Amino acid sequence: FKKQNMRKKNSSVNKVKKKNINLHINSIYQVFETRIKRYVGKKDFSVGVSGGGDSLCLAFFSKIYQKKYGNKIYYFIVDHGLRKNSHEEAILVKKLLKKQNISSRILKWEGKVPDRNVQSIARDIRYSLIDKNCKKYGIKFLLTAHHLDDQIETFFMRLIRGSGLVGLSSMSEKNNYKKIKIIRPFLSIKKRDLIKITGH
Numbered sequence: 001f002k003k004q005n006m007r008k009k010n011s012s013v014n015k016v017k018k019k020n021i022n023l024h025i026n027s028i029y030q031v032f033e034t035r036i037k038r039y040v041g042k043k044d045f046s047v048g049v050s051g052g053g054d055s056l057c058l059a060f061f062s063k064i065y066q067k068k069y070g071n072k073i074y075y076f077i078v079d080h081g082l083r084k085n086s087h088e089e090a091i092l093v094k095k096l097l098k099k100q101n102i103s104s105r106i107l108k109w110e111g112k113v114p115d116r117n118v119q120s121i122a123r124d125i126r127y128s129l130i131d132k133n134c135k136k137y138g139i140k141f142l143l144t145a146h147h148l149d150d151q152i153e154t155f156f157m158r159l160i161r162g163s164g165l166v167g168l169s170s171m172s173e174k175n176n177y178k179k180i181k182i183i184r185p186f187l188s189i190k191k192r193d194l195i196k197i198t199g200h
Contacts, residue, residue: 060100142182148187
């Protein structure tokens with residue numbers, strides 16, 4: 001009798017947990033969908049995927065959005081060559097996406113690897129490679145997984161550097177890089193909430 005009660009109790013707890021997880025996923029997806037509808041609508045777009053939980057969540061939500069609105073999506077993984085195992089890491093991300101029936105392209109940087117201002121140069125390399133491929137496929141939008149933690153970090157980094165009031169303004173949900181429009185649908189969401197969804 002006790003075992004039966006324990007099973008029922010565990011079953012009820014699991015159902016509640018599952019319901020809470022589904023509500024969590026749905027609430028964040030609604031934020032994502034609202035922003036993508038506002039900026040992109042039914043137009044084709046690209047997604048930058050790095051392999052982190054926030055980035056994989058972006059890819060996952062983009063796939064859901066595509067099924068609903070019929071957009072064509074290009075998923076890009078950039079191999080900067082900045083780390084010894086960067087190519088293997090890119091292949092691993094490609095395999096993770098393939099398990100979710102997401103086809104992706106690895107964009108490999110063939111130029112000189114920077115030895116200073118690495119983060120800044122890596123960002124330029126990433127956007128430059130994606131911009132080049134977006135032109136090839138006629139894509140005007142790029143989604144990135146920047147989140148609230150990135151937003152706060154950017155603000156404090158600029159504060160430390162002594163930026164003025166204008167310089168202290170953080171990332172915006174939408175801005176341009178050459179001819180592509182960069183959309184950041186997760187800027188109001190914490191990283192930990194995105195990682196909960198993918199488990200990475």
